[in-house]
Amino acid sequence: MKIKRSERLVDLTYYLITHPFEIVSLTYFSDRFQAAKSSVSEDLAIIKKRFESQKIGKLETIPGASGGARFIPRLAKEDQEVMVQDLIDEINHTERLLPGGFIYLSDILGNPKWLQVIGKVIANQYLDQDIDTVMTVATSGIAVAQSVASYLNVPFKIVTRDPKVTEGSTVSVNYVSGASGQRVEKMELSRRSLEEGTNVLVVDDFIRSGGTIEGMRSLLAEFKANLIGSAVVVENLVGKSDKPKDYQTLISVAQIDEDQKTIEFALGSLFDS
């Protein structure tokens, strides 16, 4: 059955959005729609223009007979900034400070709307870096990892702090936890989770001492996997450190009011020019 342009546009838009990074070949769609390749090409040009003007992302076109297009959820830096600033406005001036420099973020990390913002912006920093998998540590980083992974269209792996019987055999490392380096803990990952040479993006919801990120780094070394980058949603460094930071942050803490238990948040290192 022949399908009209208006109908093709609905199908194509849906397909592209739900298959980021996958190349959509002109041949596949011209067969599916029983339409000339030139018509499908024109459809894609319309979609490309709208995706850019609506800040949905880029449609990259691949020329030639075996050509097609793929949707990359790429956003301009200033649009990312607007999205993260919205999130900051949401969490500023609310009671979020917990004992020990921790910050209550469970509501944000359990809200699909904010997870989309977080996932999209973190993914945007690594769109061209050939990430094979996203990795995080349980529990609170999982939602972040899932969202980032869905925009990169790759799987994600969960490192756990307690032995989980549902994982099968695991590889573990020790790491230093806590701001003053007072505790040594263990983290582990299922042995069959990661192959040698995998390109890994490490993400987490919160960083305080950097010990967790450090632990994931040594775990990746055990697996002979490549750490491509690390990104964290909120940073609240306890104590000053002169060590250069080898992770990016979406949001940092600008000021803390211990009496009101409120915190003022600001754009993180991702937005440093």
Next chain:
Amino acid sequence: MKIKRSERLVDLTYYLITHPFEIVSLTYFSDRFQAAKSSVSEDLAIIKKRFESQKIGKLETIPGASGGARFIPRLAKEDQEVMVQDLIDEINHTERLLPGGFIYLSDILGNPKWLQVIGKVIANQYLDQDIDTVMTVATSGIAVAQSVASYLNVPFKIVTRDPKVTEGSTVSVNYVSGASGQRVEKMELSRRSLEEGTNVLVVDDFIRSGGTIEGMRSLLAEFKANLIGSAVVVENLVGKSDKPKDYQTLISVAQIDEDQKTIEFALGSLFDS
């Protein structure tokens, strides 16, 4: 600037898909597009037809001056069955059996594609039940909860087994863990997570003895929240039980080969006619 039908269709399709359950008013879109309401109405009719024929979901139209449309990711039962059968084909005949009747599922639960299937099908059972929030227990249920919640467009809450300092004050209950009822464990939820009277859907990745689901039930009672339903991805009951099941399953275990460590999976109770 006036926007053509072809362009409007791209924008509308994107907007509807990324905002399930939200009512899109004709007024809002006729202003945004500088188009007559009747034109936007026709756009929505085209989208409605394609969403149904492509099994994307239903577009419910609300008549009248204050009318509009909302996208419900509703699928026919037979389409859900095809999707889950694909997942079963993926996991059948692979080495997944772990000691104690556990099953390795981390690869599936870390794959955005399969999480979409799981989320969409579980959400479909509760589209008309006014769910306010999805709840799960850490760690492995989180990805399931996030996916289900995104299709229902509601937040999700994570119950933890170990005290988490990032949660603030919590409410905890004890529950019996393990197939032969040999261990009593504790699970807790951040006090500010749930309000009285909230309608909750409980989800989990795996059920073996039912103790975890039972624990979540008592936790909800503590919060005076309403348990609307429970759904689990894979069920592997250890030992026979005559107790009626008060949860639904996507996939059940049909046969276990202890030597080969393989399991044969089948459609779960969700698909009982």
